[in-house]
Amino acid sequence: MLDIKLIQNEFDSVCEKLRKKKVSEDIIENLRLISLELKAKKAILEPLQAEQNASSKLFGLWAKEGKDINELKAKLSANKEKITVANKLVKELEEKLSNLALSVPNLPDNDVPNGADENDNIEIKKVLTPPVFDFIPKEHWEIAENQIDFERGVKLSKSRFSVLKNKAAKLERALINYMLDFNTKRGFNEVCVPYIVNRETLTGTGQLPKFEDDLFKIEGEDLFLIPTAEVPVTNLFRDEIILEAELPIMMTSYTACFRKEAGSAGRDTRGMIRQHQFDKVELVCITKPSESDKMFDKMIECASDLLSSLGLAHRHLMLCGGDLGFGAAKTVDLEVWFPGQNRYREISSISNTRDFQARRAKIRYKDQKKNKLVNTLNGSSLAVGRTMIAIMENYQKADGSFDVPEVLKSYM
């Protein structure tokens, strides 16, 4: 959620920034007008309430002293009706404002490049060089015929589900453990969280109210399957005030993730790239605003070094405004090399949401006397399924088998 005061006071600059994210100025103007109207209506309501409070106190005193209170009572009853009317208006405006405010995306940072979509993202650097094969490298579903069972995944559930067997099942588990250990050594504390969360939690991180169609909902309950560990882990601190000394809070968490992929019909239908259920090891950090840039770099470094330790060639991309997610002020994607596809594919996405989620989720820290909003950051380190198929493709041999990276051998 954006700071309403910022919209009131720096309207033009907010609009200009949101233009990068393709948000119409009308929405912001609407938000501004409602917020001002609310302020005006409150200015009517509050003196009425003050009058009611003061006179009611008097009422008590007079009653005790045995004075005549009939006239006062009539006056207060009349005032009460005015309050009811004014209060209704305020409540309606507040709801309108909150609904609108919750569906406006975060402001991009100033250094986020302009651009329409993923084609305008900027490559920051490449790490390691892709392997060279003396045969035509296969795609992962050709390599893993006996290890990833797509047909039976569909039988059990539906399309975009799969079953891991044998070496793949073991590799998946090895990767989860390796990633958690790697992140822990970098100072991130492991947490294990629920996969089913409530509406408030998903509102806190920004998935609701706008993106309900992307989520699997539990029938008959107001509960949803998590689309990423970012949701429960960030919300661990929802409605809390953190002592300054406890910051930064650095966490890592393995969870399964569940996504409807509502807008991805026909994309990546083959193979394991885009599934309704996938494993991911996530990093989540809560910092003071002044330290979030440093933490952002640290998280990128962690995920990138993790890929390097697995011997996987990858590149860093700075997302342009048009490709930036709803809650992100800035995002760096890591893309890993897939020899079978002969291209880089996303394997990690690290975002700084600044105080956008903190404002929604009311995550604050005590700064001397005042409470201030924290900054929240999240990033994959890494998407496990995609890492597994990247290993299959990058470590494949001419006979159709594949090796595993040296660092994983003790985990297998």
Next chain:
RNA sequence: AGAGAGGUGUCCGAGUGGCUUAAGGAGCACGCUUGGAAAGCGUGUGUGGGGCAACUCACCGAGGGUUCGAAUCCCUUCCUCUCUGCCA
């Protein structure tokens, strides 16, 4: 799932209709004290709004209601604890 008890500020905790616009304690901040620390003493300190200075409004799990006036009474709902049942 059934029965009972309960949800109050960063934390603990008092408070069953009007000097509670929430007692007291812990913690935290500042100051005094000290060679330094601890202890002790003093002061400040709930959250979120209002051009936030005085002042003022809302908030005692959430939502509604009764009343001139609600943390306090009523209804709905969520959650926690204890016991019973079920289960890994």
